[in-house]
Amino acid sequence: MPENDKQGLSVVTCTAPVNIAVIKYWGKRDEDLILPINSSLSVTLHQDQLKTTTTVACSRNFQQDRIWLNGKEEDINNPRLQSCLQEIRRFSRKRRNTGDSTSDASSVSHKVHICSVNNFPTAAGLASSASGYACLVYTLSQLFGVESEQLSAVARQGSGSACRSLYGGFVQWKLGTQLDGKDSLAEQVESESYWPELRVLILVVSAEQKSVGSTSGMHTSVETSQLLKYRADVVVPSRMEEMIRVIRERDFPAFGELTMKDSNQFHAICLDTYPPIFYLNNMSHRIISLVHRYNQYYGETRVAYTFDAGPNAVIYTLQDHLPEFVQVVRHFFPPEVNGEEFVKGLTVCSADLSEELKRDINMEPTPKGIRYIISTKAGPGPCVVKDPNHHLLGADGLPKKSAISH
Amino acid sequence: MPENDKQGLSVVTCTAPVNIAVIKYWGKRDEDLILPINSSLSVTLHQDQLKTTTTVACSRNFQQDRIWLNGKEEDINNPRLQSCLQEIRRFSRKRRNTGDSTSDASSVSHKVHICSVNNFPTAAGLASSASGYACLVYTLSQLFGVESEQLSAVARQGSGSACRSLYGGFVQWKLGTQLDGKDSLAEQVESESYWPELRVLILVVSAEQKSVGSTSGMHTSVETSQLLKYRADVVVPSRMEEMIRVIRERDFPAFGELTMKDSNQFHAICLDTYPPIFYLNNMSHRIISLVHRYNQYYGETRVAYTFDAGPNAVIYTLQDHLPEFVQVVRHFFPPEVNGEEFVKGLTVCSADLSEELKRDINMEPTPKGIRYIISTKVCVHAMSTS
Numbered sequence: 001m002p003e004n005d006k007q008g009l010s011v012v013t014c015t016a017p018v019n020i021a022v023i024k025y026w027g028k029r030d031e032d033l034i035l036p037i038n039s040s041l042s043v044t045l046h047q048d049q050l051k052t053t054t055t056v057a058c059s060r061n062f063q064q065d066r067i068w069l070n071g072k073e074e075d076i077n078n079p080r081l082q083s084c085l086q087e088i089r090r091f092s093r094k095r096r097n098t099g100d101s102t103s104d105a106s107s108v109s110h111k112v113h114i115c116s117v118n119n120f121p122t123a124a125g126l127a128s129s130a131s132g133y134a135c136l137v138y139t140l141s142q143l144f145g146v147e148s149e150q151l152s153a154v155a156r157q158g159s160g161s162a163c164r165s166l167y168g169g170f171v172q173w174k175l176g177t178q179l180d181g182k183d184s185l186a187e188q189v190e191s192e193s194y195w196p197e198l199r200v201l202i203l204v205v206s207a208e209q210k211s212v213g214s215t216s217g218m219h220t221s222v223e224t225s226q227l228l229k230y231r232a233d234v235v236v237p238s239r240m241e242e243m244i245r246v247i248r249e250r251d252f253p254a255f256g257e258l259t260m261k262d263s264n265q266f267h268a269i270c271l272d273t274y275p276p277i278f279y280l281n282n283m284s285h286r287i288i289s290l291v292h293r294y295n296q297y298y299g300e301t302r303v304a305y306t307f308d309a310g311p312n313a314v315i316y317t318l319q320d321h322l323p324e325f326v327q328v329v330r331h332f333f334p335p336e337v338n339g340e341e342f343v344k345g346l347t348v349c350s351a352d353l354s355e356e357l358k359r360d361i362n363m364e365p366t367p368k369g370i371r372y373i374i375s376t377k378a379g380p381g382p383c384v385v386k387d388p389n390h391h392l393l394g395a396d397g398l399p400k401k402s403a404i405s406h
Numbered sequence: 407m408p409e410n411d412k413q414g415l416s417v418v419t420c421t422a423p424v425n426i427a428v429i430k431y432w433g434k435r436d437e438d439l440i441l442p443i444n445s446s447l448s449v450t451l452h453q454d455q456l457k458t459t460t461t462v463a464c465s466r467n468f469q470q471d472r473i474w475l476n477g478k479e480e481d482i483n484n485p486r487l488q489s490c491l492q493e494i495r496r497f498s499r500k501r502r503n504t505g506d507s508t509s510d511a512s513s514v515s516h517k518v519h520i521c522s523v524n525n526f527p528t529a530a531g532l533a534s535s536a537s538g539y540a541c542l543v544y545t546l547s548q549l550f551g552v553e554s555e556q557l558s559a560v561a562r563q564g565s566g567s568a569c570r571s572l573y574g575g576f577v578q579w580k581l582g583t584q585l586d587g588k589d590s591l592a593e594q595v596e597s598e599s600y601w602p603e604l605r606v607l608i609l610v611v612s613a614e615q616k617s618v619g620s621t622s623g624m625h626t627s628v629e630t631s632q633l634l635k636y637r638a639d640v641v642v643p644s645r646m647e648e649m650i651r652v653i654r655e656r657d658f659p660a661f662g663e664l665t666m667k668d669s670n671q672f673h674a675i676c677l678d679t680y681p682p683i684f685y686l687n688n689m690s691h692r693i694i695s696l697v698h699r700y701n702q703y704y705g706e707t708r709v710a711y712t713f714d715a716g717p718n719a720v721i722y723t724l725q726d727h728l729p730e731f732v733q734v735v736r737h738f739f740p741p742e743v744n745g746e747e748f749v750k751g752l753t754v755c756s757a758d759l760s761e762e763l764k765r766d767i768n769m770e771p772t773p774k775g776i777r778y779i780i781s782t783k784v785c786v787h788a789m790s791t792s
């Protein structure tokens with residue numbers, strides 16, 4: 001429930017996680033409702049390492065809706081933002097009209113001030129639109145008292161993959177069949193505590209040239225790739241079934257192989273687009289090569305990569321293999337001496353590498369190819385922040401000085 | 407007819423061209439007969455710039471078959487070589503048995519010495535197996551008197567794309583339907599009306615790490631890529647029709663766009679392979695980017711790229727655009743100062759680039775990214791005998 005004070009200022013702060021798809025979403029069947037051409041499945045990452053924090057304040061004294069992202073005021077008229085605000089308000093009015101509300105009767109018509117920050121740098125190239133929109137929608141729903149079942153649809157209209165950030169653990173976003181998109185929703189497959197041995201590494205690669213944005217990229221793919229329709233209609237449905245099965249069986253080798261294949265197929269579609277889109281760069285290729293050689297050395301899939309619309313690698317592995325693999329990365333991508341901390345997030349034990357392993361992998365080290373690693377794991381869905389000291393907006397409805405990103 | 411001398415030594419020398427596919431072959435339905443999963447179409451390049459020369463000598467005095475490639479003796483027991491030799495000898499015997507021969511009755515059972523050279527460096531990464539096998543098979547056929555209609559099948563068994571080097575101009579290698587591969591043959595698409603304005607540039611990129619070989623690469627693709635079957639069964643057949651049509655209409659923008667799309671789809675299949683295969687490197691990506699920006703500047707497809715199983719780019723364009731595009735390449739991939747000749751082959755006139763063009767392309771130059779360029783064109787006559 002939002003805090004209310006004498007000025008009629010209601011404030012709610014929530015946090016929401018990032019998610020990384022293992023079966024990829026790439027392509028819409030409806031650009032307005034943001035309905036995908038295929039289902040997708042993701043792993044929600046732990047908010048201790050990656051999260052968006054959003055404060056929404058609502059007051060009859062506010063003149064207009066306003067939004068600040070990572071310390072900077074942005075244009076509230078962004079169509080995706082407007083979509084979310086309108087939809088949430090619509091659901092809230094519907095609730096009130098059915099007499100189902102316990103929130104402040106007038107708040108939905110009041111203007112809101114929104115302030116949002118990420119605890120990870122934007123320059124890291126980690127897509128923050130999923131966590132950002134999920135957090136916004138969740139926070140607004142807490143403020144206006146909207147039921148959680150409807151949030152999928154609202155978050156989706158902000159950013160497709162945002163609906164998957166509304167749940168923890170392993171989450172699928174179902175394609176849906178209805179034209180109005182009412183059945184294109186996210187749902188949890190298994191919770192974050194289902195597979196506690198699963199660990200995640202984000203290898204942040206040195207930033208190079210700007211990539212093609214996801215929205216326009218996937219649009220061009222739908223328009224021009226002859227292979228994409230086949231992927232969406234034939235390949236993905238069976239991969240979704242398989243992925244759900246291997247997760248439920250906690251079968252890491254199968255999970256890993258399928259994850260790598262779907263990442264590669266996504267990038268294959270990008271290459272089959274006209275003009276072609278290249279998200280994987282030379283460093284990404286080296287990381288892929290390293291993973292395959294490492295797995296080949298052990299004769300099993302111990303480590304798996306997946307790449308989104310950028311060069312950063314997300315590595316899945318089991319905690320038993322984590323120390324050695326991190327050491328392998330450190331060896332073949334030696335970081336800057338006296339640079340920033342190379343491994344951030346969850347602590348990783350040290351490990352020795354055998355000479356045999358290094359020889360067998362047989363790759364030239366690429367100094368400073370990877371800027372740093374974030375070590376994390378699967379985590380929960382969005383939650384409310386109870387402590388009022390963590391609100392990003394002050395009593396005046398403006399960002400507190402501390403609410404700036406790093 | 408082979409030269410014959412008193413020692414019973416017959417010698418024939420022939421040359422054969424390189425071909426560059428615009429609709430790609432990648433994947434076999436039969437590994438022994440080398441039958442493809444889809445048809446393919448290529449452009450045969452002019453032998454003045456790129457060719458394989460092969461001499462075959464045959465004598466009753468030779469103890470065994472032997473082969474020298476680019477000056478080095480190689481293993482004659484290479485299965486593909488053996489395939490070609492056996493097939494040619496089989497066809498030759500069949501001809502003799504039907505009483506149709508005018509060649510030396512005993513030569514097919516004699517051993518042969520084969521010597522083959524390319525006029526382009528192997529290090530350039532230009533696939534020489536097509537020109538190599540085409541030349542070998544043609545030379546042997548001249549020696550043993552085998553009809554040309556059967557050469558497709560023999561060349562194909564040496565190296566799939568070799569059958570396309572048996573013809574000039576624009577050549578298709580038909581997929582075929584028979585299990586024995588007898589109808590999986592190459593044939594010329596356009597014989598009389600070729601396209602003299604079409605020009606070809608090979609951008610030889612600085613060599614980096616060794617790529618996955620084609621034979622094993624395409625095998626892994628067939629085994630693991632779920633997209634490949636769809637490409638072969640659905641996409642390629644309609645692209646073959648379209649490609650033949652746009653060549654006949656000499657429609658360069660359509661030809662160029664389809665060529666680029668098929669090159670990209672081939673590399674997409676490589677990425678959809680498990681483990682994934684990367685033939686395009688950073689330099690290839692920059693060249694692709696340059697072509698798209700150049701075409702965008704003019705609002706039409708004036709230049710097209712295609713890449714095979716390696717980082718070298720083959721550029722198709724019309725002769726009117728050649729000088730400016732070569733200058734664009736020189737500007738954005740400045741060669742070594744005092745290095746080797748940057749543009750080899752056919753002469754390219756110089757051209758000035760407008761500041762507006764350079765600004766609009768808006769790419770950082772990549773010094774020495776391209777080692778050199780071979781400028782060539784379409785070859786009308788393929789095989790020849792010296």
